[in-house]
Amino acid sequence: MPEAAPCLRVVLVDDHRLFRAGVRSELAGQGDGAIEVVGEAETVAAAVVLVLDLQPDVVLLDVHMPDGGGRAVLAGVAAGAPSTRFLALSVSDAAEDVIGVIRAGARGYVTKSISADELAEAVVRVAGGDAVFSPRLAGFVLDAFASSPPVPDDAPAADHADLDRLTARERDVLRLIARGYTYKEVAAQLFISGRTVETHVSSVLRKLQLSNRRELSRWAAARRLV
Numbered sequence: 001m002p003e004a005a006p007c008l009r010v011v012l013v014d015d016h017r018l019f020r021a022g023v024r025s026e027l028a029g030q031g032d033g034a035i036e037v038v039g040e041a042e043t044v045a046a047a048v049v050l051v052l053d054l055q056p057d058v059v060l061l062d063v064h065m066p067d068g069g070g071r072a073v074l075a076g077v078a079a080g081a082p083s084t085r086f087l088a089l090s091v092s093d094a095a096e097d098v099i100g101v102i103r104a105g106a107r108g109y110v111t112k113s114i115s116a117d118e119l120a121e122a123v124v125r126v127a128g129g130d131a132v133f134s135p136r137l138a139g140f141v142l143d144a145f146a147s148s149p150p151v152p153d154d155a156p157a158a159d160h161a162d163l164d165r166l167t168a169r170e171r172d173v174l175r176l177i178a179r180g181y182t183y184k185e186v187a188a189q190l191f192i193s194g195r196t197v198e199t200h201v202s203s204v205l206r207k208l209q210l211s212n213r214r215e216l217s218r219w220a221a222a223r224r225l226v
Contacts (some may be wrong), residue, residue, distance in 0.1 A: 011039045013047040014062040030120035044068040048076035057127045063090035074104040087126045100191030108132035165207045173200040178220035
């Protein structure tokens with residue numbers, strides 16, 4: 001007999017216990033046990049500890065919680081769970097919420113109006129590496145990322161290599177800083193903390209072997225990145 005497909009291990013992060021219980025029940029009734037909820041958390045701190053400890057396949061992540069929400073969980077986990085995929089599950093369909101959590105590292109975003117079978121399918125797809133969005137939300141993400149220009153095709157190969165060393169978030173920070181945004185304004189644009197902006201700027205300066213923001217701005221302008 002062929003071996004059964006491995007069960008997908010899921011962690012639920014939401015500050016409403018009744019909602020978590022409903023999701024757990026609905027997922028348990030889908031796919032003959034193909035999805036197992038292995039843990040629940042209702043705070044950011046508890047979620048970070050749980051995800052790092054359990055290393056689940058997928059985390060169903062609420063966007064808004066009293067102590068920080070989905071982006072705070074993603075920041076807390078950082079690279080500590082490299083194989084875990086994050087799927088935002090929120091009542092909000094606001095563009096800023098969708099864009100913010102996707103930029104922070106979530107693989108998809110669905111609203112809480114989703115049906116049980118659609119949610120189970122979304123979990124499976126995200127675990128497999130797909131990006132999954134509720135209808136119309138994908139447009140927010142496409143519009144947001146289309147606004148970040150690529151490296152010009154005629155730029156020197158060394159410039160491409162320099163930018164390849166930067167993460168996607170570091171490139172976002174680079175462009176905004178080069179346009180004259182303050183750290184506070186960058187933080188507001190990217191839905192991250194001012195301290196995180198400082199960390200990214202320091203990393204960009206180090207990777208590009210630059211000394212300060214003025215040099216960074218000149219470097220970006222010379223390469224038509226702003």
